[in-house]
Amino acid sequence: MKACYWIWYQGDFELYHAMKQNFSRIERGYGWPAFWKSEGFRNRVVFRKEYCIETETTFCVYSKAIGYVLVGEQKYPFGKMITCEPGSVKISVHTGRIECFPSIYIKGDVIYSDGTWQAEDYANPPVAAGYSRYFTDEGQDPASWDYSEKIYLPVHVEACGNGTLYEFETELTAVLELDDKNGYRPLRVYCGESREEALNREHCYYSWEPDARTGRCPRCAVRFAYIPDCRKGEVELKAIHQYVDIPVRASFSSSDELLNRIWSVAEHTFQLCSGIFFIDGIKRDKWIWGGDAYQSLFVNQYLMADADINRRTLRALRGNDPITTHINTILDYTLYWILSIKAHYEAYGDLEFVKQVYPKMCSLMEFCEGQLDEHGFIIGREGDWIFIDWADLDKEGALCAEQMLFAECYRTMSLLSRLLENDAKECQTFQTSCSKAASGAAYYFQQGIKYQAEYEMMKKNINAFFWDNDQGAYMDSFVSGKKHITRHANIFAILFNIADNQQKKQIVENVLSSDTVPEITTPYFKFYEMDALCKVGRLQDVLEQIREYWGGMIKKGAVTFWEEYDPNVPEEEQYDMYGDRFGKSLCHAWSASPIYLLARYFVGLEITDSVNGKYELHPRLEYFDSLDCVLPVGKKNVHIQWDGRELKVDEQMRPEGR
């Protein structure tokens, strides 16, 4: 059966919805649009395809744009059946739309819209049209996302002061609907991720006066809701949870109940933060951040294995050329975007996507190369945010951690260039018009050579300038003379193989096992630290940290994992962040990393050939009495069972269409 899709200029869908996403943050009554360049969608697009029609056929073009259909030399309006005679025919659909991106849907037996159409914006060469499996019906409008819905009723209702407090079984992204038994009266609902926040009318983030007609509030993060001046029983409240239906393919069940609980909370956290895009948190910021998204790729790979959300997020983050500022204004987040493409490829073997974004990878690298110092190290320009982590790094001159990311970008570029070279060579073999493919192969070959050389030079320079022999570790900065050591660069040195084995040993000893080098305090960088510890075989340490750190949040009552967690902070301050009483996000994607760590290192599944769905399995059964897990690999789900004596591994093909 042919699949017919709404189509648009590649990337426009993502840029438009990303803008909506990044403008959706609300804080105590005012909107807070993200503070970086908003990348615009196109307003004027033409879609083209050539057909060889064998017998007379009809089709109809649907669109909310202004425009017309051109069949040969004849113009037709939208919404009318068009008959096409046999023969060769060029069809183009001209569209203009101001308030959002133009899109079209062509219904017909022979002539219909899908990714084989080309799109042009009158400024660049044609590109393949964009489409989504969520938009396949003529009655839809790709500018408006239809969420899946699930109704939740409160699990606990109690009188509090002169109002009523409602608690739901977990945190949700929901539209609250009020049903006032006494008929309509003006009420206000105060929402909270915590009980404390809902009851704090001054400091809680979201509060709404429900629509008088529907009784509904805008969609927001909510676990607790408080309605003042309302006696218990007067108002019935329900939460209409709105989500993007991305099925979870993995499951984790072990003899360790705490680990099972941690997996489950991480899974819920991650699902809430995986909507149209990977966002950081559901209460705050609700923004698409490049660094956060990079980590989400790894969790996604082992939990939902949904390549679509990767593509949407990465297109949204990258925006248009020419690039003038870093992704989210953060230098490291630009670099993670490059690394994300490799992570995406390694998970799904999606070379088509790599091919589509490769030009934007090159232009992004070129943009970065515009800010190198005399040693070829990347440094910040005015307005650039050198982030790495909420930690006390010595940021004078070139920062070591940034160089390691940048070196890994060069390696990534070299690697992907070589993949595209091979792909172009294969096209050359199979195509008659092979000159374009041949020149493509030669181009990618040259690129591969160039980036590989840069990578090697960079790696050499990092070791020459940043490695401190006396301390047996990498310093943040060689410019300042302070020889300040933090965990961050040293973790990257292990992850990206900047350090040789001897250096890695020293890092583990002098940095990762040291009591004097400050601890990592964000689950964000915990992800990299745990990953590095696993890579050097310190699994016991990692397991203990997962149980202590993530288990610690659960002990404090977490139903989703937090943006930040410091076990030493007193309970009354545990929701504070950024100097704000309820500033901390209690449902934050970057805290879902136990899924990746458990799946990758403890169940021990590593994809080795994403194109052919090959993987290696090295389960660390010594940590479990029993284990019953499912993990996705390409189109397969791998079922791993361990009952303490026997290990059983099954593969199932997942049903089509999901």
Added chain:
Amino acid sequence: MKACYWIWYQGDFELYHAMKQNFSRIERGYGWPAFWKSEGFRNRVVFRKEYCIETETTFCVYSKAIGYVLVGEQKYPFGKMITCEPGSVKISVHTGRIECFPSIYIKGDVIYSDGTWQAEDYANPPVAAGYSRYFTDEGQDPASWDYSEKIYLPVHVEACGNGTLYEFETELTAVLELDDKNGYRPLRVYCGESREEALNREHCYYSWEPDARTGRCPRCAVRFAYIPDCRKGEVELKAIHQYVDIPVRASFSSSDELLNRIWSVAEHTFQLCSGIFFIDGIKRDKWIWGGDAYQSLFVNQYLMADADINRRTLRALRGNDPITTHINTILDYTLYWILSIKAHYEAYGDLEFVKQVYPKMCSLMEFCEGQLDEHGFIIGREGDWIFIDWADLDKEGALCAEQMLFAECYRTMSLLSRLLENDAKECQTFQTSCSKAASGAAYYFQQGIKYQAEYEMMKKNINAFFWDNDQGAYMDSFVSGKKHITRHANIFAILFNIADNQQKKQIVENVLSSDTVPEITTPYFKFYEMDALCKVGRLQDVLEQIREYWGGMIKKGAVTFWEEYDPNVPEEEQYDMYGDRFGKSLCHAWSASPIYLLARYFVGLEITDSVNGKYELHPRLEYFDSLDCVLPVGKKNVHIQWDGRELKVDEQMRPEGR
């Protein structure tokens, strides 16, 4: 009294409304958005200003955008009164809007919005905020233009077949409103610029089913309207003419009644085509074209002298950087845009605007310099439209007329660079922090030198390659070897002083007075031809042509001047163009040039110093028995009276605020 304005990111207002304008063309039931790149407005803007507050003051920010106000470190929502304590304070207003450009209005005694605010888009250095005299009230939304309205009732109603034909006194851009005496029934109205078009239901451009509730049709060009199946008297029709109120400052009254009539029809034509922007025609294309706009500048200068519509049109045409395709896809239209800035400056002395667009002039020149041949001549790239005129030009290799335009662009750049250099020097004298002004002056000086050198080289090369001594004229192409002569390049050679006096004489004799060189057939190029003839003193010829050519259209019943006019075309084909039965636009801005020609050369007023409002007057009284004209010069209106014996010249200051 302080003036408070809605403000936006400079240029966004124009880009948004230009998109609306260029997407407004409708042809027989389908929309036809302009076939060039639509330049997007920004969606995320921050507005900033610093104040020194002496006594406590309050203000309020109005906006339809998402966002907040930041006063020092404190955030406030829109629409709430904000109190500001004495002292130095930084105010920023953060906005995001997806469906159109963000704009804000700040109301307060001390803190209020105007052009002194800065705007940032997170990608470029701050710019002065944009504003318009049409948007000064908090209740407005700059995304929606409120047209002025005037009701017209039909001057003639007649039964035609089984329907009714309505005629209005002249052509309008109107919303038709139907009042059916028998109550509502589904009717369709067929509109026409001509009686023939309205009665031709198949080929007429605009036909509407009026809204059932209001009885109104969409705004469109209309002089005749036909309603089938409707007996005379059953339906009352009125036209609500919607226009932008730009007062006409000039008047022309002479002893020559035909000239008076030509002026009057040209004035009406031009007013109809001068809305938010200069458009080509009101039925078709309704688009903003760079070549058409350039000519409109000259008519505007002598008729309405409205600098605002120039600025709006020129900003809309230029769009954003980086430029990837020519303005309207036409190489010559890109070049006219550069020349337009000079024409605007010469009319209004508006150096502030020149300063604002100068960087975009430079980047546009650089874009053009990317397509030079080995002699430095500009040639088309794939997809470029080398237009010049609807005429049979020899377009092989570099085209002479384009080189003349390009040479004039270099001269323009040199001239304006020198003006900005002098301006920067003056700032230097008056400012204490003069280092920026000094470096500005040095920069403009270098630019002036560079462009002047390019101009001289270009002029030399044009004469070396394109001047044909044998024919005593410029050839279209030197590459083809055909030595083909048309009027176009030779006209430009006079207008832009590429030819010396000796060459000019030869051109007049061998080209302009020749019967063998094909005649100009478009009023578009007639403009340049008449201008050139005037410049070489052939006023008698020009006057005859005005009377014959434009007078000819009036004889054919024109109430507005046409896109094209060929006296030899039989009457039944006079509305044809582009192979389309009613394809010809009957109200086309480029046909309004008699206003410029009569004012500039016959009344003889030339502005010599636009900054100080100085002019020279050389009235050619020999052509008139009497004359009573008003022409605008800066803030003055100059009143010229000639009764056959005495010449009287008065100056009046025009009232403020218009």
